Amino acid sequence: MDAVTSLAPSSPARALAREVLIRGPISRGDLAARLGLSVASLTRLSKPLLDSGMLREADGAAVASIGRPIRPLEISPDSHRFVGVKLTGDTAAAVATNLKSDVVGASERALPGHDVQDVLGAILDAVADLGPLDGLSGIGISIGGKVGPGGMVLRAPFLGWRDVPLAELLQQRTGLAVAVENDVVALTVAEQWFGAGRGERNFAVLTVGAGVGYGLVINDAVIAPPDAGLGLVGHYPLDPSGPRCMEGHRGCSSAVLTIPAIRSQFAATTGEQLPYAEILDLAATGHPVAGAVVEAAGQSLGLLVSAVANLTMVDLVVLSGEGMDLADVAETALRDSIAYHRDPEAAPLRLSRQPSDFAQWARGAAAVVIQRIILGTLH
Known part of the structure; x- marks a missing residue:
């Protein structure tokens, strides 16, 4: 430490x-x-x-x-050990990592409620599962929402939070350096320092899960303005005749790509409420409804990937998130859509598929605290 x-x-x-x-x-x-x-x-x-x-x-x-x-x-x-925690509306998923952000242990605790003290207790229990505090060099927290200076959670819709000084509260309870960051920004940092973007000066990250996330690295710097935590790419228009999202936007990425959206589209046609993984499995085995829903989503994902690459001129897009198995099942539709929406003389677009589990998000949180300690921006 x-x-x-x-x-x-x-x-x-x-x-x-x-x-x-x-x-x-x-x-x-x-x-x-x-x-x-x-x-x-x-x-x-x-x-x-x-x-x-x-x-x-x-x-x-x-x-x-x-x-x-x-x-x-x-x-x-x-030589050093860190813990990264991914907060959702239901759980605190934690991983222990070494200085290179390699995962060496994992733990998960259910949130007893969304009260700040309930969430703090779940975080501390998950961290304690991974070893004593005196063996840690820092704790990173990633959260879906808007995070301000000093680890202040300005807005976290999944928890119903506004203006919660999460980093300060955890630091008081642990005595350790604590970094709090938006989950997609944290994942982008992990890819930049330790993952598919290591050594790349320019690349983008797209995530699919309960929402759609977007991260960007240009000239070796993560682009993370204050609005990065608002999930703005979730309302990028993809299908003018598609279903509406919760905000009423027709055919935006949230309405056609997310896990809830695909489950809802399948249920609307069949009347069956199936888990996301089962719908993907059915699509892979030729089920007509599941296949149509997943193929359309793959085409929309290809449009979104192309839009990101065309507008930023990166040639590497990292695909991650617990819903990104879509990219594997709908790979043909995804790649055909990318080819259609890209200039034929543009540089070949590289796609990097990353694991689709919460450990990746928690590892991103650990990467943020490692980065900030190394760079001297966290004390």
């Missing part, structure tokens, strides 16, 4: 730690070149990080040099 929070405050030291975390193992020469430092300055900056155990010399072939061989630098992943 102390080695992370006492990381030298200078920008070069933090930039060094970030580069090794994201790009390691990396040679000292390459690292010096990326940071614009002399090898002597790099050696001086890296020494306290090596002494603390946060960095280490990688095993394997050493870099050729005069005198003692020098091995590339890498993060020592098990």
